[in-house]
Structure formats: C-alpha cells, structure tokens
Amino acid sequence: MSTPPQSQQRRVELNIAPRDSDDDGADEPLVAGTMGPTGRPRRHIPEPSLLDRHGPARILAICNQKGGVGKTTSTINLGAALTEYGRRVLLVDFDPQGALSVGLGIPPHDLERTIYNVLIEGSVGVRDVVMRTCVDDLDLLPSNIDLSAAEVQLVSEVGREHSLMRTLRPVLDDYDFILVDCQPSLGLLTVNALTAADGVLIPLECEYFSLRGVALLIDTIDKVRDRLNPKLGITGILATMFDPRTLHSREVMARVVEAFGDTVFDTAINRTVRFPETTVAGEPITTWAPRSAGAKAYRQLAREVIAR
C-alpha cells in the first residue's frame, strides 16, 4: 500500500480536513477597472512572464513592528503563490519565535542548526541550513529562539547591519524571490532585513490603531535607505484582516488609501478563520484550501508583486 503524501498524513494526525467552504466559484481573472476592496478601480496587472532562468533574487522584507498583523501569514502564502507562477522562493524566518517555520510544519525547537548559526558562526554556510518545504520550489531558512541571542551578539560586530546580506549572498542566484519574515520590532534584526532588502512589504491590519506606528516604520526605512541601503524602496502596503461587511473595516481601508495612495496593493486579504487553520495544518493556504478566497487573494498579490 502506498503511503499518503506528508501533508495528508498530517491532516489525518490532526483530524481536521481541508474545506473549501469559502470557495467563491471559478478562478475568474479580476478585471481592471472594476471596483476593488480598496474602494478604487483595480489597476491592470499583466500576466506574469515565464522565466527561462532563475535569479538573481529580489529580496523583500515583510515588516511591521506591530504584532499580529499578518507578516508571517503573508510571507508563507505570498511565497507559495509565487512558486505557482514558476518562481523559486526562499523564505527566511527572521523572528526568534519561529512562527514561519511552524507554519510550514517544521518544529523549530528540534533543529540543530538555524539561521542563527549562519549569522554567528563563520563555519556554517547558508546551504547547510536551508530546508525544503512541502511546496515545490519553496525553501526555508528556519530560525528558533537561538536567534534572540544574535541581536545581542551582533552589536559588537563590524558591519553588524549587513550580517543578513552576507548570509544570503551565496544563494542569491538560486532564487527569484527571498522573503524575510521580520519580528515585531525595529531592532537590529529588522534593520538587517531592511539593509539586505530591495523592497519592503508592509502588512497593515484593517483596525483602528493600525496606522499608529507606521510613521515610525517609514522613518526607519528612510534612515536605512539614507545610511545603509540606497536601493531600498516600499514595494507595497497590504491591507490584511479586512472585513468588507463592516463599516469600520471599510473606513480604515479608506484612511489607508488616503494616506498611502498607489503604494497600497489592490489586493486586500480578508479576515477568515482559514488562516489560523493553515498554521495548525503546517502548510500554505494555496495547497491547504487551493480554491478558497484566501488562496486566490494571495495569488493576486503575487501577480502584483511580480509586476512592481
């Protein structure tokens, strides 16, 4: 008898079945000019081109010092959606909590070597630590609580802000995108992510207090661009946990669009229990519930990211 694939085995163990109950029908293309969730007409997004070779990678830092806004969820699901367009993707868990690793079904506390060892020990190479995930062309550089020590240990290093860039340089040509899941702080690890990045993707929860602190984040991005990384730009602002049924959510969205204009992606991610479920399942929504509205939204976001 053949053994079921790993993801199915996990479903059996967890005794939860993937459901596509929020399937919103056919995978219809979103038509440019029709009204989108941001309250603006959708812009035209070209069909992603096919690649005949891979690399060098565009590095995106997924960053917001506010906790629980969907950074890790967006890193996993945007990464998985990008692979569906033929892109090779490396996800970097740059949070000592290890939530990105957990979300991909990898218990971080059992790992002997993580990104911490590559950052701190010259003898460990990045390729020694990169892991395959349950999704083809989606690799992971895992982390665990050890990484919290790096923040202290790096302080006395020469070129401490460039440590992540040095870590990633050997694999830049292996990938089309490297997504760095930042921790909820603007400390040295996040500054390292911004120093390595070509762009920042800022997930913003559609809640009243979500705009508080964004000015500080943008100020930090400006400083890193001035002092450390002139190529750094804001790739886009992603509205998350959007509930189109509530006036509150729509009002917050209107304020976000008023404040940030075209930087706001046309795609918004709706609030749905489906995302916490995928964390338990240990796989992206694009494979867990491929026809769900959440999976479709992250595919649409992937198209926008490729086009920007």
Ligand SMILES: Nc1ncnc2c1ncn2[C@@H]1O[C@H](COP(=O)(O)OP(=O)(O)OP(=O)(O)O)[C@@H](O)[C@H]1O
């Ligand atoms: N669109 C969504 N709808 C409902 N729940 C969501 C959504 N996106 C994420 N979540 C859930 O909200 C919680 C926080 O999400 P996530 O871990 O992605 O945020 P984060 O910004 O990475 O948090 P932290 O700052 O702690 O790293 C998780 O339980 C996740 O499953």
Ligand SMILES: [Mg+2]
């Ligand atoms: Mg996180």
